Amino acid sequence: MKLKERIQNNLVEIQTKGLKRKLASPCGIDLSSNDYLGLAQDERLKNAMIEGVRREGIGSTGSRLLRGERDCFAEVEKQFAEFKGTESSLYFSSGYQANIGLLQTFLEADDIVFSDELNHASLIDGMRLSNARKIIFRHLEVDEIAKLLKETGCKGQKFLVTESLFSMDGDIAPLQKYAEICAETNTNLIIDEAHAVGIYGRKGSGLIGHFKIEKDVFLSINTAGKALGVSGAFIAGDIWAIEYLINKCRSFIFSTAPLPATADALKVALEIVETEKGSRERLLNLSRFFRELLNENGILVPLDNSQIVPILIGDSKKAVKIAESLQAKGFDVRAIRPPTVPENTSRLRVSLNVGLTKEIMREFIIKLNKEFNRK
Ligand SMILES: Cc1ncc(COP(=O)(O)O)c(C=O)c1O
Numbered sequence: 001m002k003l004k005e006r007i008q009n010n011l012v013e014i015q016t017k018g019l020k021r022k023l024a025s026p027c028g029i030d031l032s033s034n035d036y037l038g039l040a041q042d043e044r045l046k047n048a049m050i051e052g053v054r055r056e057g058i059g060s061t062g063s064r065l066l067r068g069e070r071d072c073f074a075e076v077e078k079q080f081a082e083f084k085g086t087e088s089s090l091y092f093s094s095g096y097q098a099n100i101g102l103l104q105t106f107l108e109a110d111d112i113v114f115s116d117e118l119n120h121a122s123l124i125d126g127m128r129l130s131n132a133r134k135i136i137f138r139h140l141e142v143d144e145i146a147k148l149l150k151e152t153g154c155k156g157q158k159f160l161v162t163e164s165l166f167s168m169d170g171d172i173a174p175l176q177k178y179a180e181i182c183a184e185t186n187t188n189l190i191i192d193e194a195h196a197v198g199i200y201g202r203k204g205s206g207l208i209g210h211f212k213i214e215k216d217v218f219l220s221i222n223t224a225g226k227a228l229g230v231s232g233a234f235i236a237g238d239i240w241a242i243e244y245l246i247n248k249c250r251s252f253i254f255s256t257a258p259l260p261a262t263a264d265a266l267k268v269a270l271e272i273v274e275t276e277k278g279s280r281e282r283l284l285n286l287s288r289f290f291r292e293l294l295n296e297n298g299i300l301v302p303l304d305n306s307q308i309v310p311i312l313i314g315d316s317k318k319a320v321k322i323a324e325s326l327q328a329k330g331f332d333v334r335a336i337r338p339p340t341v342p343e344n345t346s347r348l349r350v351s352l353n354v355g356l357t358k359e360i361m362r363e364f365i366i367k368l369n370k371e372f373n374r375k
Contacts, residue, residue: 005087006305012210016176018315018316018317018320018337019338023207025142026307027332028210029129029325029330029360029364030332030353031331031350031351031352031364032224032333032334032349033070033332033353034195034225035079035226035228035353035356036199036227036307036353036354037199037229037273037280037353038279038353038354039229039269039273040229042268042272043227043257045158045229045265045268045272046265046369047164048264048265048268049230049264049265049315051093051261051264052261052262052264052265053259055260055261056070056088056250056261057260058259058261059256059259060088060257060258060260061256062228062255063254063256063257064252064253065246068256070224070260072264073091073258073260073263074298075097075263076091076264076266076270077090077091077234079091079267079270080234080236080266080270081236083270083273084188084194084197084205084214084222085208085209086220086236086237086238086239086307087213087237087242088242089234089236089242089261089341089373090234090235090245091224091232091234091257091266092100092232093193093232093255093256093257094231095122095194095223095225096122096125097230097233097251097255098122098221098223098233098251099120099122099123099126099192099233100222100234101245101251101344101356102123102190102219102235102249103123103129103161103190104129104250104251105244105249105250107114107127107130107131107156107247108131108132108156109131110154110155110156111130111133111157111159112132112134112135112154112159113130113132113133113134113158113160113161114137114158114159114161114373115134115135115138115147115161116136116140116161116162116163116166116173117137117139117164118163118168118169119163119192120137120167120194120269120351121339121340123161123192127317135148135152136355139166139169141278142174142177142178142181145178145353146177147244149181149182149184149185149187150184157188158180158185158187159187159189160181161185161190162175162178162186163192163193163194163195164195164196164206164207164208165193165194165195165196165199165200165207165306165308166197166308167194167308168310168336168340169308169310170304170305170306170307170308170309171304171326172305172306173191173308175191175207175208175209175213176213179211179216182216188218189217189218190217190218190220190221191207191217191221192221193219193221193223193229194221194222194223194226195223195226195235195306195307195308196210197222197227198226198228198269198280199201199227199233199283199306199307200280202272203211203234203274204277206220206222207237208220213284214268217237218237219235219236219237219241220235221233221234221235222234222235224266224269227267227273228269228270228273230262230265230266230268230269231258231262232258252371256372260275263296282354283307283352283353283354286307286352286354286356287306287307287352287362289358289361290305290309290350291309293361293362293365294309297365297367297369298369299311299365299369299372301320306352307351307352308343308350309351310336310348310349311350311368313347314344316335316346318346319335319336319348320335320346322335322348322368323335325347326348326364326367329367331364332351333350334348335347335348336349348368
């Protein structure tokens, strides 16, 4: 069989299962982006980026270890570490790169890594790149994790890897419990704050800050392309760990540094997040309103305190049909299907942002209800 034929057969199979993807630009009211605080369109960030481009040009032209390094990267990393309450931080071009690089760097053959079954693909891929033993635990099952961590020994190090706010379910990991268990069992805790940074805690630094467990976390990953409105990601932790990444992390070393101007925009984003608390409060209030209204209308969703609201459909084709129909009515909501989520749990992932209003949510729920009642 020729390669083209093999691929075409695979594509037909994907299509038959209702899993074929196509690329579609934003269209209609935003119910699907991760621009939770609206910072991607903020004039202050745009201006900072323009200034950065004027000063530095566009591309960084090399790896951070070579001519791609700039003062603005070091400045924003210092600012981020202060914001996060860690000694140091390191800025990567994307969260995906940060996650695969971090896990590949620190996990060694004699180690064991414990991972939530719903962890993001970038965490899974990072673990796959290492030779450590992998143990997957049921989503948020604290007792199971405690038992596993106490009973499983190894010659090397133990690691627990979790998202803090889960990207497709919008639920929150019991991080205080994890911190306690990890301390008891000498386990290194790694937390992906992709969807939490910018939203929770006194300063908006994320759920680690909210639960006040900064001292119990080995490293956190904080994406900068979601609530922070730009792109890239910060790994935050102790100086020795960051120094090791600079020396060993393949996805950091063997890749062109981000556009320098992203650092300029991020400096402003961090200041805004820290000082404009009202924005994140408004977002979580909107989320509460939306979740309660869905339930009142018979569309059952969990009452988690987060801006990511999963509306479970189950069947992939049906999820796509409902999403397309809502898109045609002006709501940019997207269907999420396997392998992004487990089999038979296709859903609409509604992600809220501060630009929305209660009126829009009411309208959306009326239209959604009509879709559900359609034969
Ligand atoms: C939990 C989680 N981690 C990591 C990433 C990857 O981040 P990025 O989009 O910056 O590559 C994402 C986003 O897609 C995510 O949801």
